[in-house]
Amino acid sequence: MSATDDYEPLHGFDHAPGDEPVGRHEIAEGLAGYLIGLGLAILLTAVSFFIAGTSLVWHPSIPIALVVLAIAQIGVHLVFFLHITTGPDNVNNVLALAFGVLIVFLLIVGSLWIMYNLNQNMGPMSMPMG
Amino acid sequence: MTAFQAGADYGEGRREETHGHAGALFDHRDPASKRIIVGYGFWIFLLSDIIMFSAFFATYAVLSGETAGGPSGKDLFDLHKVAIETACLLLSSFTCGVAAIGARAHNGLMYYGGMAVTCVLGLGFLAIEIHEFVGMIEQGAGPTRSAFLSSFFTLVGCHGVHVTLGLLWLLTMIAQVFAKGYRADILRRVLCFALFWHTLDIIWVAIFTVVYLFGAGA
Numbered sequence: 001m002s003a004t005d006d007y008e009p010l011h012g013f014d015h016a017p018g019d020e021p022v023g024r025h026e027i028a029e030g031l032a033g034y035l036i037g038l039g040l041a042i043l044l045t046a047v048s049f050f051i052a053g054t055s056l057v058w059h060p061s062i063p064i065a066l067v068v069l070a071i072a073q074i075g076v077h078l079v080f081f082l083h084i085t086t087g088p089d090n091v092n093n094v095l096a097l098a099f100g101v102l103i104v105f106l107l108i109v110g111s112l113w114i115m116y117n118l119n120q121n122m123g124p125m126s127m128p129m130g
Numbered sequence: 131m132t133a134f135q136a137g138a139d140y141g142e143g144r145r146e147e148t149h150g151h152a153g154a155l156f157d158h159r160d161p162a163s164k165r166i167i168v169g170y171g172f173w174i175f176l177l178s179d180i181i182m183f184s185a186f187f188a189t190y191a192v193l194s195g196e197t198a199g200g201p202s203g204k205d206l207f208d209l210h211k212v213a214i215e216t217a218c219l220l221l222s223s224f225t226c227g228v229a230a231i232g233a234r235a236h237n238g239l240m241y242y243g244g245m246a247v248t249c250v251l252g253l254g255f256l257a258i259e260i261h262e263f264v265g266m267i268e269q270g271a272g273p274t275r276s277a278f279l280s281s282f283f284t285l286v287g288c289h290g291v292h293v294t295l296g297l298l299w300l301l302t303m304i305a306q307v308f309a310k311g312y313r314a315d316i317l318r319r320v321l322c323f324a325l326f327w328h329t330l331d332i333i334w335v336a337i338f339t340v341v342y343l344f345g346a347g348a
Contacts, residue, residue, distance in 0.1 A: 027235050034227035041220050045335075049213055052343040062347060070339035074332050081223055081328040093173055100177035104184040111188035 037080025044073040165318055172322040176329045179292075183333050186288060187340060190281040194345065198276035203345025206271055208262070212342045215258050216334065222251035223331040230324040236312045245304050248327070252297045259290050282341065289337055292330050299323050 048069045051062060078084045084093050162170075194203070225247040232240025263283070266272065273283035303323050306316050 023235075027231055027237070027240075030231040031228065034224055034231075037227075038220065038224040041223075045216055045220065045338075048339060048343060049209065052347040053209065063344060066339050066343055066347075070335055073335050077223070077328060077332045077335065081227060081331070082325060092170055096170075096174055096177055100180055103181050107181065107184045108188045108191065112191055115192040 033080055037076055040076045041073055044069050168318045169321055172325055186285040190285045193277040193281040196277035200276045201271050206266055207342050207346045209346050211258055211262055212338055215255050216338050218251045218255040219331050219334050222248045223328055226324050226327045233317055233320045249300050252293055256293055289333055296327055
């Protein structure tokens with residue numbers, strides 16, 4: 001078996017079910033998707049950095065705006081870079097993501113909530129030590 | 131590549147096909163291809179990694195005000211450096227996507243070019259981050275200074291370690307494609323690497339917002 005013979009069946013196997021060979025048209029399509037994602041991500045990042053340093057907006061609203069922008073950008077990354085979409089072939093990925101988001105939410109919000117309450121209750125006691 | 135290896139791979143593919151026909155008797159949908167199953171398994175690993183990071187984020191959020199009289203984020207963070215780091219990671223995510231398309235299309239220019247640029251941008255990110263860490267430690271603001279700095283170095287350092295490991299993986303994938311060609315099993319590893327790299331970018335979005343922008347602004 002020569003080296004070229006080795007490659008023929010392997011290239012045939014490359015195109016698994018649902019895994020079409022990528023033609024020139026599809027390369028352009030894929031690149032366009034990544035370019036849109038990059039453009040949106042740069043836009044959201046620029047707005048985040050601008051808002052953090054500006055005095056144009058009402059000051060207490062800045063943290064909320066930053067969180068919203070970050071969540072939007074994470075969404076852009078998930079859709080355009082990781083290709084986690086709402087398509088029927090993506091149900092399992094989305095369900096796993098939803099469970100992950102639930103755990104992350106419980107961990108972060110739960111920690112902040114409990115530690116805030118502890119700080120409130122421990123406040124007077126920690127004063128003399130500080 | 132030896133004929134034995136090629137035969138083993140081909141057999142694997144054939145086995146999947148037989149499964150497909152047997153499964154069709156019980157289920158009207160064909161079972162997913164190995165590429166989809168590998169991608170799904172790696173996605174679950176990435177979600178568990180994100181959950182680990184969320185524990186570090188929670189720790190940081192709780193401790194970010196505990197500076198023990200030492201410097202706070204406002205005194206330490208340089209947003210210009212952070213902006214350059216962010217640009218490096220964002221662009222590297224794009225070039226990594228280009229490399230992933232190149233791998234699937236068996237396009238050497240897109241694959242090797244994309245991977246090389248990704249590697250350079252990743253190294254640039256790491257260089258700036260290490261420079262920042264060294265500068266902070268020289269100022270006496272190392273991880274032992276306060277609870278705030280301990281949690282800062284843990285969270286941002288953990289991301290940096292991930293980027294370092296990602297770069298080692300990147301070089302491995304360049305070498306494997308170079309040595310073994312665009313084989314199905316190698317392409318699955320490239321897919322996993324691309325997912326890993328994009329996930330690091332997602333974690334960085336949370337870091338630059340929660341750590342740097344909150345820290346420098348508030």
